[in-house]
Each structure stands twice: as structure tokens, then as C-alpha cells.
Amino acid sequence: MNSRKILYQFGYRRSADQDRPSPTRHPVTVVGAGPVGLCTAIDLAQRGVPVVLLDDADRIGEGSRGICYAKRTLEILDRLGVAETCLEKGVTWKVGKVYQRNELLYAFDLLPEDGHKMPAFINLQQYYLEHALVARAAELPNLDIRWRNKVTGLKQGNDGVTLTIETPEGLYDLDADWLVAADGARSALRGMLELAFQGEVFEDRFLIADVRMKGDFPPERWFWFDPPFHDGRSALLHKQPDDVWRIDLQLGPDADAKAEQAPERVIPRIRQMLGHDAFALEWVSVYTFQCRRLERFVHGRVVFAGDAAHQVSPFGARGANSGIQDGENLAWKLALVIEGEAPKSLINTYELERSVAADENISHSTRSTDFIAPRSAQELRFRDATLALARHAPFAKRMVNSGRLSMPSTYETPLSTPDGDAWSGSARLGAPLPDAPMRNSSGQPIWLLEALGGEETLIHVPNGAAAPAGKRVLVIGDDLIDVEGLFAQRFDTTPGSTYLVRPDQHLAARWRHATRLLVERASRRLRGFEGGHA
Template sequence: MSTRRTLYQFGYRRCPDQDRPSPARHPVVVVGAGPVGLCAAIDLAQRGVPVVLLDDADRIGEGSRGICYAKRTLEILDRLGVAQPCLEKGVTWKIGKVFQGNDLLYAFDLLPEGGHKMPAFINLQQYYLEHALVARAAEMPNLDLRWRNKVVGLSHRNEGVTLTVDTPDGPYDLEAEWVVAADGARSPLRGMLNLSFQGEVFEDRFLIADVKMKGDFPPERWFWFDPPFHEGHSALLHKQPDDVWRIDLQLGPHADAEAEQKPERVLPRLRQMLGHDSFSLEWVSVYRFQCRRLERFVHGRVMFAGDAAHQVSPFGARGANSGIQDAENLAWKLALVIKGAAPESLIDTYDLERSAAADENIGHSTRSTDFIAPRTAQELRFRNAALALARHASFAKRMVNSGRLSMPSTYETPLSTPDRDTWSGSLRLGAPLPDAPMRAQDGRPVWLLEALGGEETILHVPNGDSRPEGSRVLVIGEDLMDEHGHFAERFDATPGSTYLVRPDQHLAARWRQAAPDLVKRASLRLRGVDA
């Protein structure tokens, strides 16, 4: 059973490309108007690249699906112009609690410090995020979103791809210099290229349900091992907007997926958990953990992103968050290549960096799955021993794995110049910059990440020296004022410190005292040019 709730529907419209005597050619075609495809298309359009975005549906609104969006994802969405409506609608949270039975084992705070624009997490039904992204896409004159345009054929050409697109008016062909395949876990484009996932599908099945009710549960992530209402298994509870609650219940490896979705099986389970029947069922599904990915994300001029490239278990909120980071990583590189500012080989670093990120997510997801649903007697003994020890010893709490929550990726690639100096603070080479409250030259308050935007930037702390050379330079104390000292603390900034920031706001290089030639070489390396 899957209760459909269509909130937004969009009409098909015929486009000029369908009436041309020969196929139109576009710089980029993105396939799939989910969160990943929309983010990729918006990001490219903001960077001045014309984009066609194709989707085979015409609506948004089948169940909540993804609901947890992490701080780094919100920072990306903010740069794309859609964070504010998400924050206004979403449920903000940062506290998680882990129980065994009725007993609280421990609680954790995902963002204990202040001085950040974005919260640790928000919970928001995926259809609200998609609606905000679609509205933003509609504002962009160089982004053409075509509903009910289904890709049914793909062939590689010299320096491009030809797509056959089916519509209510019949098929037409479309040529693209580059194709971004963000068409989901069942990716038709992946099938057209005869590509398969490598990895593991776990046997345990889980029930996922969205329940509408009035409840006094706080906006926290609650996870139970062996709760009294669902003995021998695990359970998870999250609050969403509109008095909707996300519930995950472990069912075991032998559960009948079709039978478990029927109301006569679902409703008694929910009554037992909630202790009442004053609720309505919004959406229900049964899933299995999957930890798999493509061997390569780049195949000629076709690049895979999000669920089309990799899949992980939902515990830890790694799916959509990782996919949106895919989109960001790819967009700035593809924009530079299309504009002739970087060699085509720069796209290979998308595969390198996001494949490593997928492996990291799959590793965390696999370990979480093994802990939540042990498959052997040895794994079960370890899990039970860790839970027992965590009641009495604080160090054992780190061994309890109820789903390590999504964290931004740190890239170790040729684009990063190794640190030659010793640094403290929270900034890490290859990682996204921590945000900080600043003040602009004209006295306006501004956040550091807002000031950076999506351009390659040199941040410099003056030391009586001249202003560094670069396409874009921000000097701390002149262009941006660090009134609260958060920048100095998080960046371990001392007079003369210089930081080279990538267009995706990850740190490419830093120096205590930077010679101009070092900065220039690092900037070239960032754009994939040997230096």
C-alpha cells in the first residue's frame, strides 16, 4: 500500500525543439527533476550555463520519501536561493537520543556551538523541497524544465550525446554536449548504457510510515533498540511539518513486503508504538537496505549523480544529502569546462571525489546496518555487549551505531595542495569552510559563506603586505570584519594567513605566508591545469 498525496502538478507543454527539422543542440541536458537534478540544473544556470531539464512525470507529492537535510545541504540550498522557504517550513533539530528498551542510553548534540547561519538539520517532506526548487528553476531564464519528457533512447556522438525523448505529442531527438543522469535509483539511463551497481543488498526489511497526529514528542531524533512496543527489533521516530511523524520499524529478513503494507498489519503496529489510535496514515512502504554504487560515475559525456550513481540505507540521512553534494561538485566543474576555463579532464575529478564520498557513505551505512540488524551470532553478541557497556561507560557510547548522520565530504585529490604548516581550528583541507558571522565594508552583517557565493576566492589576513592577486580576493579586516572572532578561531587565522577556496566552498589550499607563485599554481591545479 502506498497512499499517494499529489500536492503539485505541472502541465505538459510543447517546446520549439519538437518542431525543428534537425535535433537542437544544448550545452547540458539534465535528466530527472528530483532534488539532485533540480540542484544540478539550478547551479549550472546560476553559473551562466543554459540547461534543459527533463522529467518523465508531471507532479510532485508521492509520500515524504527523504526528510532529513543536513547543515551542509542547507548551505548549498542557500547558495541556490531556496534555503529560506525550507527553513520556514521545516522542523529544525539537533538533538538525538538513543534508547534500549525504555532506558535512555545517551543523547547527542549535532551543533553545540553558535555562530552558524544554518542549523544542524531540518526535517522536511521531500515534496516541499522539490516545490521550492521548481519555483526557483522557473525564475531562471536559461533553465528550461520540461515535464512529461521521458528519455527512451541514448547514443554517444562525437563530443556529445543524442537523446530520444518521448512526449504526449510523440518522440523527438535532442543533442547535448553533456548529460547529467539524475534519474533515480531505477535510472533508465543507467540501463541504456548497460551499467550495473556493485555492492550489497541486505536481507532485513523495514517498514516506513508517515503518520499524521497531534503529539508531544520534541523535535528530536529518537532511536530504540529492542523497544517494549516492538521487541527484538529497532524503531525510529522523527517529527515533520504539518503534524506528520516519520516512523521506521525493523521487520526482519523474512517479512512479506506486500502483506506488511496492508492496513490490517500496519495499524496495529503503530497503535502499539504510539499507545493510541488518534492518527491517520499518510504514506507507507517497505524497503531493504542497499549499499551499492556504479564503478564509475562518468561514462563519456554522461555523468551520473545521486541515487542513479549510488544507494545507501536511509538510516543516517545520507541519500539526498550526498546526492545534492554530487550536484554541487559537478556543476562548477562542468561550467568551467563548457566555458573553456578548464580542460575536459577536470570532469574526471568529479568521479574521483564523489566515488570516494560514496565509498565513505557506503562504509558508514554498512556498519550502521550491521549494528542495527546483526546478521550473525557474533555480530549480535558484539551489538548487545556494546549496548550493555554503554549504560555504564561513556567511551562505549561511541560504539553504539544507530546510523551515523550525514557529514560533508572531505576531498583528498590533486586539486588540494598539501598543508605545509601546522593548523588548529575546525577548518580542514579539502573540507567545506565552516561558516562565521562577519560584517561587510558598509557595516551590513553578512555570513562568510554568503560572501563567498560560488566563485573561486582567495581569503587573506593582512600582515602589512600588499593585497594578493587573484580573480577574486576578500581581505579580512577590510572587505569582511571578524567582529566576533569566529573566523580567527575556526580558521586558525594569523597575520599573513591566506586561503584558496574552491567554487564549491571547499578549502583547496592554505598558507601561513603565501608567495604569489604558490597561490597561482594552486589556482591552476584547482581548475585541472598541471602546474
């Protein structure tokens, strides 16, 4: 069922490539105009890389689908120019509550400290995010979105790919140096390369219902084990914009997916949960899910991202959030390779880093699923014993797994501190930098991540000597002023401390006392040159 069929529709238009006698060659073609494909294409275009984005549809709005976007995703969206639009429309939240029956087991705060531009999470229907991204893409002159362009053929060579594309006006071919496959869980490109997923398929079925109603529930994540309105199963409640509420109900592996979507089955379930019938169904779906991924994400000049590369359960909001992080990891690397500033082998680090991230997400997702929907008597006994203990024992609360919520990935880095000094604070090697409120050299407020943007940057704390040379250097006290002391606290600064930040705002290296040679080697290693680390 879907009462909201189309929110935004885009017209097909003929491209110049269709009138040329031989295929036009493009630096990058992205297939799939969902959040992952759009973010990747925008990121590349902002870095000066011309991009063609193909999608076989011409519309947005067939169901709300993904709704939860984490702080790191919002920071990426901010750099891409759409976070403000999303924050204005979205529902901001940071508190989650876990119940058994009607009893509150525990509550958690996902962002207990101040001094960050972005909140812990927002809830926003996926079609609103996609519309904001499409509008942003339209502002970029080197990003060409082609709706109703369906890839029907793929041939790969040593230095690129040739795509056959079906349109309402017939077929045409297109050449690309690189192809980003972001065409979702049913990826046609994955099928064309005859690539198979590895992992686990779960049989339990879950009902999603988006319900329009006026409600007094706060903007929090509420999860129930064995609630009185849905005996023996689990339930989840989230607030969305437009007085819409997301309700997830576990149905069990034997549920009839088609029958369970019928209003005469859905409405009584929702009425029993809410205790009234003053609501209207917006969208209903029944799903099962998989925790699987491709063995490799990079196949010659074809790079897979998002659901085309890996799939997880929806518990923990790991799907879209991890996919958007895929795009961020890939975009700066592709841009450097295309610009001749990095070897082609740099793309292999995308596969290495995002494969590890996918494994981590799949592991968390699988454990959450096993706890929420036990598949054996032993798993059920463990779950019930944990819930019983959690009422009284703090250690057991940490074992309750209602979906470990999406966290940003931390990448292993060989660029460790050469002098062996210990570092405190929340900044960690390989992780995205924690944000902090600053002032620029003109005294205007600016956030640290805003100042960094998407460039490789050295951040230096002066100690009387000249700052180390780098591609771009920001000096604390000159270029950025730490008015509240939060940068010093989070980065454990001392005079002379220097931090090398990757173009995706992950911390690549740090030194108490950097030298030109240390910085140069770390920068080269960051860009994929062998033997670059100090």
C-alpha cells in the same frame, strides 16, 4: 498505501525543439527532476550555463520519501536560493537520543556551537523541497524544465550525446554536449549504457509510516533498540511539518511487503508504539535497500549523480544529502569546462572525489545496517554486548551505531601548506569552510558563506603588504569584518594568512605567507591544469 497521491502537478508543454527539422544542441541536459537533478540544473543555470531538465513525470508528492537534510545541504540550498523557504517550513533539530528498551543509553548534539547560519538538520518532506526547487528553477531564464519528456534512447559520440525523447505528442531528438544522469535508483540511462552496480543487497525489511497526530515529543531523533512496543527489533521516530511524524519499524527479512502495508497490519503496530489511536496514516511503505555503486561515475559525456550513481541504506540520511553534494561538486566543474576555463579532464576529478565520498557513505551505511539488523549470531552477540556496556562505559557509547548521520565530504588535496606550518581551528583542507558571522564593508551583517557565493575566492588576512592577486580577493578587515572573532578562531589566522576557496566552498589551499606564484599554481591546479600545484 499512499493517502496523499499528488500535491503539485505540472502541465506538459511542447518545446521548440520538437518543431525543428534536426536536433537542437544544448550545453547540458539533466535527466531527473528530483532533488539531485534540480539542484544540479539550478547550480549550472546560476553559473550562466543553459540547461534543459527532463523528467518523465509531471507531478510531485507521491509519499514524503526523504525527510532529513543536513547542515551542508542547507548551505548548498542557501546558495541556490531555496534554504529560507525550507527553513520556514521544516522542523529544525540537532539532538538525537538512543534507547535500549525504555532506557536512554546516550544523547548527542550535532551542532553544539553557535555562529552558523544553518542548523544541524531540518526535517522536511521531500515534496516540499522539490516544490521549492521547481519554483526557483522557474525564476531562471536559462533553465528549461520539460515535464513528461521520457528518454527512450541514448547515443553517445566523442563530443556529446543524442537523446530520443518520448512525449504525449510523439518522439523528438535532442543533442547535448554533456548529459547528467540523475534519474534515480532505477535509472533508465544506466540501463541504456548497460552499467551494473557493485556492492551489497540487504534483505531485512523496514516499514515506514508517516502518521498525522498531535504529539508532545520534542523535535529530536529518537532511536530504539529492542523497544518494549516492538520486541527484538528497532524503531525510529522523527517529527515533520504539518503534525506528521515519521516512524520506522524493523520487520525482518521474512516480512511480506504487500501485507505489511495494509492498514489492518500497520495501525496496531503504531497503536502499540504510541499507546493511543488518535492518529491518521499519511503514507506507508515497506523497503529493503542496497549499499552499491557504479564502478565509474563518468562515461564519456554522460555523468551519473545521486541514486543513479550510488545507493545506501536510509540510516544516517546519506542518500539525498550525498546526492546534492554530487551535484554541487559537478556543477562548477562542468561550467568551467563549458566556458573554456578548464580542460575536459577536470570532470575526472568529479568521479575521483565523489567515488571516494560514495565509498565512505556506503561503508558507514553498511556498518550501521550490520549493527541495527545483525545477520549472524556473532554480529548479534557483538551488538548486544556493546549495548550492555554502553549503559556504564563511555567508550562503548561511541560503538553504538544507530546510523552515523550525514557529514560533508572532505576531498584529498595536493595543495598542502608549502611552509609546513601547523594549523588549528575547525577549517580543514579539502573540507567545506565553517561558516562565521561577519560584517561587510558597509557594516551590514553577512555570513561568510554568503559572501563567498559560488566563486573561486582568495581570503586574505592583511599584514601590511599588498594582498596576493587572485580571480576574486576578500580582505579581512576591509571587505569582511570579523566582529565576533569566530573567523580568526575557526581559521587560525595570523597576519598574512591566505586561503584559496573552491567554487563549491571547499578549502583548496592555505598559506601563512602566500606569493603570487603559489596562488597562481594552486588556482590552476584547482581548475584541473596539470603541474599546477606549488
